[in-house]
Amino acid sequence: MAEFMTETEERSPAVPHPGTAGEAPGDTHAKQKTQDAQLGRSGQDRAENGDGGPADGAEGHEAAALLERTRAVVDPELRAALESLPGSLRRIALYHFGWQHVDGSPAEAGGGKAIRPALVLAAAAALGGPAARTAAVPAAVAVELVHNFTLLHDDVMDRDTSRRHRPTAWTVFGDTDAILAGDALLALALRLLAEDPHPAGGPAAARLASCVVELCAGEHTDTDLEHRAPDEVTLDEVLAMAEAKTGALLGCACALGALYAGAGPQEVAALDDFGRQAGLAFQLIDDVIGIWGDPRRTGKPAGADLAARKKSLPVVAALASGTQAAAELTELYATPYVTGDADGIARTALAVERAGGRDWAQTEAADRMARAMQELARAVPGPEAAEGLLALAEFVTRRSA
Template sequence: MDSVDRSFQEEQSSHGAHELASGLLAEAQADIHPTLRAAIERLPSTFCRIAGYHFGWWDGDGVSDGSANAGGKSLRPALVLASARAMKTIAAKRRASPITKPAVTAAVAVELVHNFSILHDDVMDGDLVRRHRPTAWAKFGTGNAILTGDLLLSLAHDLLAESLLDSAQDLQAARILSNTVLRMCEGQAADLALQETGEATVEEALHMISGKTAALFACACQLGAIAGGANAEQAEVFRAFGHNLGMAFQLVDDLLGIWGDPSFTGKPVGKDLLSRKMSVPVVVALNSDTIGAEQLRGIYSEQVAIGNADVKAVTRLIEATGARTLVAAQAEQHYHQAARHLRYVDPDNTASTELQLLARLVTERQK
């Protein structure tokens, strides 16, 4: 680890760093909620009810539990807003900058795209539980969940279009969002292909998550930077930061899918193993030159059903190959690369504090 990485990590290992990052997520939820809620309420009543259920605003009957900002953690919107503030601070050479309407709009668009992908992925993956309760398709049916996802994607593009001023930079933002959706769909298609064949190289698995997950992280940071006034070079650096952070996020998420605490993840123990998901730790284990890999290949190649009673044994096999350690190290490498990109645009480390906190939260959230 070089001195830049050490400085970056040491600053974010201070007492209360995770609490500060969690506060940023809560602030992002509050900042985007009015615009997000207004967008969802533009939908036909049936789909508004399904979307609101998916976001956690009310139950299946549309009855609110009084929680205004339920649902996911709002990590991607937080990255949009933090990137916009960092860029404005860099440009103005001052300590803090308020959020702007373009930044909020971009954050909401990113959150809508994220939830479009969740609604569709849950259907394709057959997931029954999301955020500690039935997924939208399990509650309302496959067709309704797919259509709701389609409408969220349409809303995302509409919102971004409504905020455009026809400048070259604004048109660039629209293209970035569209290209991101293309990459996400490509990544999801690759994921489905991996599950069907049960075979993949490590490189193929990493390429898959670069599209399925990292593309939207990159988009979030790039759009945020553009909303903050970034030029093309600066926006590209923010994109690269987001890409590496997204890779780290998904690698950690894959680890949690096998070794995570259900009370934290909201999913059953070994959920990814039960569904025979070809996550990166599984692919790394299958491609290792170990006795455990041979046993795993037998299980996956013969399409042997993995039941609840088998999860612990399969988990031990994967860990015995060293896959858990290797994937954790890869996540850290992507974190350090993200750190270098931030240093490029913020050498004195004063404007990007929020992004640093969020980055550390991503890589340490399994603890």
């Protein structure tokens, strides 16, 4: 489950969209308009950002430009790192990143959106200008390697069969080889920083290693929660798990950029907190979209987490509400999902909403973003210097895919 990644990418057509079962077309359209308003999106936003990208506007354009510039400087170094791997591991890694087909022939698409490396470079630029941004490229590459280490392992654990519109690595090369390729990416990331002659290289390697430990602990908590009854899981536990799995790497990315800018401990800590809070806001919105998003727009099956009886943030908040809807939700979660049960998914989504899970998640996401902005102001007082980080925060909290 994800950052170990937000939002698994299993494309199971058997999981119905909870907003469609038993509804007239007009009802579905009305509910979509309501959802868009709650998530701060317009119809134009969705049309112009079919993958659920950032809302149209200054922040959206700035984020797109930042991501493009990041890919331009990071991808060559990232690919060079992958090419240094032994043959079999190199083949799996290049396939996973989208730079090769299964047979080893070149592929046009490559990599993901590069949000995490963009945060590294934006943080470095905010505190140290263009020179710090250039110096931080190895850290940006290392963060992207760690991110993809988590994806390779995550796909195996969740048995996800599709990522970035192609079969996942484990379905092509097997569990063992996919896991080993992920391990190799982690080792590459740490080696890249350890060998960097920049004064921040060593501290950055140590901080990234600590982040990976936190990611693993968060994933362990998540798997533990899967085996516990719904009434045995607290909201504080799930929030802590989400911070470890999603917020930790975003926070680490910002902190590494600050280190390469020569920032002091207070600025590094503030940017780490900025990334963590933005990451939690992302996870909250992601969980909302995972239940109520329209798969025709997101490209992913809504309701998959409900079908798997996952204890996502809106679900746990709903279960803790003490309402009649919470009791109904507890009953529904105690019953295994039957493949193709569209009515069951719709009833479960409605119970979460009636118990207040959706409203709570959206309110909490706004609160987390407010906290993120406070931390950013502490680290980067000048609004112009903070523009890149602000744009990226807008991106990660307004996207849905």
